[in-house]
Amino acid sequence: MNVAPHRFLGFAFACADLLVEVDSHDRITFAVGAAATLTGTSEVALVGRSWRDFVHPADCALVEALFAGLEDGARQGPVLARLADNDGASARAFALSACRLPQNGGVVSCAMTRAAPAAGAATDGLLDRAAFETVTRSLVEAARSAGQELELAFLEMDGFSKASRGLAPDTAKALQTRLHGALRAQSHGGAAAADLGDDRFALVRNSGESAEALTTRLTRLIALTAEIGDVRIAARSLALDGEVAPSKVVRAIRYAMDDFLREGMNGAPLATLTDAVEESVRHTLEKANALGSVVAKREFNLVYQPVVALATGELHHHEVLVRFGDNASPFPMIRMAEELDLIEGLDLAILDKACAEMTRDPALSLAVNVSGRSIVSPTFMDGVQHILKGKKAIKPRLMFEITESAAIDDLALADRNIQALRTDGSQVCLDDFGAGAASLAYLQQLRLDVVKIDGRYIRELQHGGRESNFIRQLVRMCQELSVRTLAEMVETHQAAEAVRAAGVDYAQGWHYGAAAATPQPPVNHMAAARRVGAKDSWG
Numbered sequence: 161m162n163v164a165p166h167r168f169l170g171f172a173f174a175c176a177d178l179l180v181e182v183d184s185h186d187r188i189t190f191a192v193g194a195a196a197t198l199t200g201t202s203e204v205a206l207v208g209r210s211w212r213d214f215v216h217p218a219d220c221a222l223v224e225a226l227f228a229g230l231e232d233g234a235r236q237g238p239v240l241a242r243l244a245d246n247d248g249a250s251a252r253a254f255a256l257s258a259c260r261l262p263q264n265g266g267v268v269s270c271a272m273t274r275a276a277p278a279a280g281a282a283t284d285g286l287l288d289r290a291a292f293e294t295v296t297r298s299l300v301e302a303a304r305s306a307g308q309e310l311e312l313a314f315l316e317m318d319g320f321s322k323a324s325r326g327l328a329p330d331t332a333k334a335l336q337t338r339l340h341g342a343l344r345a346q347s348h349g350g351a352a353a354a355d356l357g358d359d360r361f362a363l364v365r366n367s368g369e370s371a372e373a374l375t376t377r378l379t380r381l382i383a384l385t386a387e388i389g390d391v392r393i394a395a396r397s398l399a400l401d402g403e404v405a406p407s408k409v410v411r412a413i414r415y416a417m418d419d420f421l422r423e424g425m426n427g428a429p430l431a432t433l434t435d436a437v438e439e440s441v442r443h444t445l446e447k448a449n450a451l452g453s454v455v456a457k458r459e460f461n462l463v464y465q466p467v468v469a470l471a472t473g474e475l476h477h478h479e480v481l482v483r484f485g486d487n488a489s490p491f492p493m494i495r496m497a498e499e500l501d502l503i504e505g506l507d508l509a510i511l512d513k514a515c516a517e518m519t520r521d522p523a524l525s526l527a528v529n530v531s532g533r534s535i536v537s538p539t540f541m542d543g544v545q546h547i548l549k550g551k552k553a554i555k556p557r558l559m560f561e562i563t564e565s566a567a568i569d570d571l572a573l574a575d576r577n578i579q580a581l582r583t584d585g586s587q588v589c590l591d592d593f594g595a596g597a598a599s600l601a602y603l604q605q606l607r608l609d610v611v612k613i614d615g616r617y618i619r620e621l622q623h624g625g626r627e628s629n630f631i632r633q634l635v636r637m638c639q640e641l642s643v644r645t646l647a648e649m650v651e652t653h654q655a656a657e658a659v660r661a662a663g664v665d666y667a668q669g670w671h672y673g674a675a676a677a678t679p680q681p682p683v684n685h686m687a688a689a690r691r692v693g694a695k696d697s698w699g
Contacts, residue, residue, distance in 0.1 A: 176257075176271035182227065184266050186210045198254060198274060199243060216242035218285075221341025222350050225381050226258055227268050229345055235259040239350025240275055285340045285355070289417065292354035292362060297409050299348055299364050300400050300433075309367040310348060311397040312413065313374060314420045317359045318392045335382065342381040346374065356421060364400070371395040394425045404433040412436035451497060455505045460484050462513055463675040466682040467527070467646065467668040470660045477525035477559065478679045479668060480514045482506075494531075503531045508543040515547055517679075518554045524679060527559035527589060532568040535560075541577050548584070555585035561612065563591045564599070571605040578606055589646065593634070608643050613664070615649025621658045628662065635663040 178193035191206040199206065199214050212220055219241040226236050237257035255275040260268050287295060296312065303310045320339075324332045343353040343363055353363040365374075375393045398416055416436040419427055430436045454460060464478040482490050497503040507530050514528050534540040548555060560581055568574045578588045589610035593599045594617055603611065613631060621628050631647075638645050647659040650669035659667050672682040 176273050177254075178272040180206065180211070180270045180272065181264075182211050182268045182270060186212060189267065193272075198272060214243060216244045218242070219350075221337045222344045223256065223341075225338070225341040225345035226256065226350070228381050229342075229377055230258060230260040230268065232260055232262045236345070237350075238273070239345060241350060286343060286361070287352075287354040289354060289356055292352070293410055293413055293417075295352050296364050296400075296413050299352060300409050301406065303400065310364055310400040311367045312400055312416065313346075313363050313365055313371070313395055313397045314417075315343075315361040315363070315375070315378070316394045316425050317361070318394070320359045320391045323391055338382045342378055345381070346378065356417065358421070360421060360424070362417060362420070367397075367399060371397055396425065396429045398430050398436065399432045401432045401434055404437055408437050409433065415439060451493070451502050452505070454484065455497075455502065455509045458509055458513060460509075461677070462510065462517070463677055464526070464679040465668055465675040466673045466680060467666050468672050468682050470656075470664060470667055473682075475682050476666055477527055477557075479527045479561070479675075480510065480529070481675050482510055482529075497531075504534045504537050504540045504543070507531055507534045507540065508547065511544065512547050515551060515554055515558070518557055519551070521679075522553065525557040525559075527561050527587075529561045529563050529591065531563055532574075535562050535577055536568060536570050536573045541580065544581070552585075559587040559589055559610070561589045561591045562606075564602075568602065571601065575606050578608070582607075582609070592648075594630075603637075603641075603643075610644045610646050610666070611638055612646040612648055615669075618647050618649050618655055618659065618669075619651075621647075621655060621662065628658070631659070631662045631664070639663070 176193065178191065178195055178198050180188050180192075181190040183189050188206050188209055188211055191203040193203070195201060195203040195206055201214070206214075211223065215223055222239060223241055226239055230236055235257060236259070238255040240253055241256055243252045243254060253275045255273045257271045258268050260266065299310060302308075317339075324335060327335065340353075343361055344350045346365055347353040347363040348365055352365075354361065356362055372395075375395045379393055404412055412433045413436070416430055416433075419430065419436075419439070430439060461483045463481045463483055465481060466478055467476050468474065469476040482494075484490055484493050494503070494506070497506045507528075511528050514526050518524050518526055530540075548558075560578075562568075562574075562578075581588055587609040589612055590599075590602055590606065590608050591612045592614045593603070593611045594614040611634070613634065617631055621631055635645050644665040645663075646666040646668065647655075647664045648668055650656050650659060650667040650671045652671060655669070656667060656671050673680055
């Protein structure tokens with residue numbers, strides 16, 4: 161059947177606002193359509209100019225990689241890119257599809273359509289992990305509705321960072337720009353590629369192409385062999401299948417990325433999201449069992465950091481801190497305990513160990529941390545009563561520090577439980593005040609004995625300015641509420657003098673002593689240290 165050329169043009173306009181052709185020198189050789197509306201320039205004025213004049217500088221590498229990756233007779237796109245005004249700052253966007261027909265002498269045929277900028281897309285380069293998770297979830301949901309098949313591709317570029325450091329700065333920057341553009345061009349819509357760190361990357365793309373074909377194309381697009389040929393690219397993919405419940409999509413994606421970052425290409429590949437969900441559940445159960453064993457067997461150590469009364473310079477009490485295994489930071493383990501709903505058991509186990517130490521040493525006063533999740537738990541409160549039963553001499557020497565690592569959902573219930581602890585003879589402190597947005601609400605609604613000021617304010621206090629004013633106002637407000645204040649991370653003599661001048665009641669930090677395996681007296685205090693007994697420990 162003989163079809164007139166204008167019919168082909170009509171079919172093209174049915175899905176595009178502007179049709180252009182670009183030659184091998186990046187010049188526009190043909191343009192027809194709504195050029196003025198889309199680019200602000202007439203069709204005639206477009207011809208002879210470079211396509212780069214009309215594309216946002218941050219998206220030029222994307223378009224360049226799209227063109228360079230075209231195989232004869234193949235179509236690429238659509239990808240979203242931004243248009244540039246004369247100042248290059250416009251946020252207007254367009255969807256670009258391109259193909260290179262063998263009979264057209266290497267000319268690239270492009271179809272451009274007005275579009276909104278991609279939600280969550282990186283403004284310059286690749287997405288970070290958090291944004292990539294959000295974008296991937298949205299793409300999975302959209303693909304299900306459209307019956308589209310997508311996959312999550314993981315790429316490892318072993319040696320890329322090391323080799324880049326050996327290049328001249330301008331060359332290294334140009335190489336990184338090509339890398340970002342190439343990865344975006346291979347991703348769905350040009351806006352679904354992420355840098356995961358350590359020479360590892362991820363992107364969402366259409367299914368159907370092998371991992372080997374992807375790595376071959378990327379090697380060519382980035383021109384690795386010309387500059388740093390010893391870099392090895394490896395890829396594997398995971399089908400974003402539609403069998404996973406929407407509520408579990410992010411969990412599956414997160415697990416797959418964690419597995420890739422942990423094992424690289426050496427791990428057993430996951431084929432589908434369903435596999436990732438199953439592995440995530442199994443891995444979570446393993447972690448829960450392992451952490452449960454640590455708690456049950458008390459396989460952790462306590463260390464003690466002195467807290468000084470600033471009015472006298474004497475020891476007031478020690479804060480109990482927990483350490484696991486290799487003595488690394490306990491924060492990841494505590495966060496995991498909260499996520500796995502095991503934090504109550506850990507909090508109670510630490511309390512139990514601390515009470516045993518106070519039983520052995522009648523002059524020892526300790527503060528133990530309690531998660532915001534535990535303080536609203538009836539099970540936790542029952543456990544506290546069980547541990548403290550018959551230990552009347554310990555209660556006046558015990559302080560509970562409520563941490564903000566997990567938000568308190570029910571402040572009214574938390575306050576009832578706090579008052580129960582206070583009525584029973586113990587003290588309650590709000591830890592890390594100022595670190596979270598909810599701190600002021602906590603202070604308004606919780607009746608407390610002590611507020612611990614977050615260390616970031618203490619570090620800057622000695623320099624005056626806003627931090628100094630904030631702490632003075634906080635101290636004044638707490639004094640009006642009959643609440644004492646404690647400054648953490650006091651590391652220098654200047655900081656110690658600044659918090660004392662601000663009216664803070666207590667202080668802890670390296671200036672007075674680091675956490676130790678056994679309770680130690682403070683150093684750098686005004687008077688000779690004495691151990692404070694139960695009779696006047698919280699005076």
